[in-house]
Amino acid sequence: MTAEDNRNTGKDRAALDFGTKLLHFGSEIDKTTGASSVPIYQASTFHHHDIFNPPVHDYSRSGNPTRQALEDYIALLEGGVQGFAYASGMAAISSSFMMLSAGDHIIVTEDVYGGTYRLLTTILSRMNIETTFVDMTDLDQVKSAYQSNTKAVYMETPSNPTLKITDIAAVTAWAKEHGLITFLDNTFMTPYYQRPLELGVDIVLHSATKFLGGHSDVLAGLAVARTEELAKELKRLQNGLGTVLGAQESWLLMRGMKTLEARMVHSEKSTARLAEWLSQRSDITAVYYPGLASHPGRDIHERQSSGYGAVVSFDVGSGKRAKQVLNKVRLPIVAVSLGAVESILSYPTMMSHAAMPPEVRKERGITDGLLRFSVGLEGIEDLIEDLDQALSE
Numbered sequence: 001m002t003a004e005d006n007r008n009t010g011k012d013r014a015a016l017d018f019g020t021k022l023l024h025f026g027s028e029i030d031k032t033t034g035a036s037s038v039p040i041y042q043a044s045t046f047h048h049h050d051i052f053n054p055p056v057h058d059y060s061r062s063g064n065p066t067r068q069a070l071e072d073y074i075a076l077l078e079g080g081v082q083g084f085a086y087a088s089g090m091a092a093i094s095s096s097f098m099m100l101s102a103g104d105h106i107i108v109t110e111d112v113y114g115g116t117y118r119l120l121t122t123i124l125s126r127m128n129i130e131t132t133f134v135d136m137t138d139l140d141q142v143k144s145a146y147q148s149n150t151k152a153v154y155m156e157t158p159s160n161p162t163l164k165i166t167d168i169a170a171v172t173a174w175a176k177e178h179g180l181i182t183f184l185d186n187t188f189m190t191p192y193y194q195r196p197l198e199l200g201v202d203i204v205l206h207s208a209t210k211f212l213g214g215h216s217d218v219l220a221g222l223a224v225a226r227t228e229e230l231a232k233e234l235k236r237l238q239n240g241l242g243t244v245l246g247a248q249e250s251w252l253l254m255r256g257m258k259t260l261e262a263r264m265v266h267s268e269k270s271t272a273r274l275a276e277w278l279s280q281r282s283d284i285t286a287v288y289y290p291g292l293a294s295h296p297g298r299d300i301h302e303r304q305s306s307g308y309g310a311v312v313s314f315d316v317g318s319g320k321r322a323k324q325v326l327n328k329v330r331l332p333i334v335a336v337s338l339g340a341v342e343s344i345l346s347y348p349t350m351m352s353h354a355a356m357p358p359e360v361r362k363e364r365g366i367t368d369g370l371l372r373f374s375v376g377l378e379g380i381e382d383l384i385e386d387l388d389q390a391l392s393e
């Protein structure tokens with residue numbers, strides 16, 4: 001046996017520790033040159049050496065070796081049969097929704113990401129795909145939204161930005177009884193903390209722009225299918241719609257993903273400290289973090305996830321005060337997005353959820369005083385000191 005064969009023998013990658021999988025995902029060494037990272041195949045098409053034996057990849061929209069390495073990587077991490085990489089999180093979500101047809105109905109978590117809300121209410125609605133938004137912390141609301149044309153359930157847990165928790169196994173079990181497809185946006189938790197396919201979800205989705213990429217330098221989306229049948233459908237849609245991720249971005253994303261565990265562990269520890277600090281302040285009217293003992297969804301979250309993540313939302317009481325904080329902070333970047341090495345402070349009302357009508361935002365607890373803090377890798381005491389000065393009049 002050659003040394004190379006030896007490296008590839010006896011490895012049940014699925015059984016490896018998550019941290020090991022992040023580094024040893026199958027394509028970590030280039031088979032041809034031994035290069036220590038996946039080559040960037042910057043090619044749109046592939047020569048047919050022999051017309052009777054076409055190459056594995058023939059055109060980069062249908063398949064590209066760099067993208068393929070990433071797609072296999074995310075499938076391994078999520079525990080699914082096949083992964084798919086897209087130009088953005090919204091490209092992953094919109095391509096997956098194309099599994100539905102005109103006349104279908106979908107049940108969606110009410111505090112879904114603003115862009116998903118916009119897609120459902122302003123684009124898919126024109127295609128006669130109907131949506132009912134429900135508070136998914138309440139299974140009865142999910143059940144009562146069922147119609148004869150319901151085809152799918154779309155979950156996001158913890159939700160954005162109020163971090164509400166959906167009981168994934170309960171919703172999925174009910175959906176299965178009715179033959180519904182289940183989707184789950186796993187952006188906030190990542191497969192490091194939560195693997196929805198293991199709880200029966202059919203398709204897991206990511207804005208990989210966030211924690212997976214981790215460095216605020218790549219826009220990407222990922223999907224993973226639980227079964228071969230679903231994978232076949234997603235493949236057909238990805239190729240047919242052409243919503244694919246480019247080779248450069250695929251490489252950059254893999255580069256970021258290798259440190260996912262280290263980043264999540266550090267940021268989560270800091271977030272827990274920040275959430276406690278915020279909840280002890282009398283001038284903060286609400287703190288949303290599933291790791292807090294007071295969080296109403298904490299028990300369910302602990303059953304389905306191995307951590308609480310690195311996003312905390314909090315209400316400073318008014319829009320005026322929120323704007324003051326946004327203009328006074330010195331360390332976090334004030335921006336749309338989350339899940340990066342640097343902390344990011346967002347203002348959902350004017351950023352991620354601006355697409356939601358004000359009255360809908362209000363109903364969903366997305367008040368003018370709500371801020372969302374995505375905790376990065378800075379020293380937490382520095383972040384707290386900075387936030388303290390920004391909160392002071």
Ligand SMILES: Cc1ncc(COP(=O)(O)O)c(C=O)c1O
Pocket residue numbers: 088089090091113115156160185187188206207208209219220221337352
């Ligand atoms: C939870 C969630 N899902 C999906 C998206 C959309 O992803 P992208 O911006 O990569 O298209 C975002 C972006 O903020 C998000 O936060």
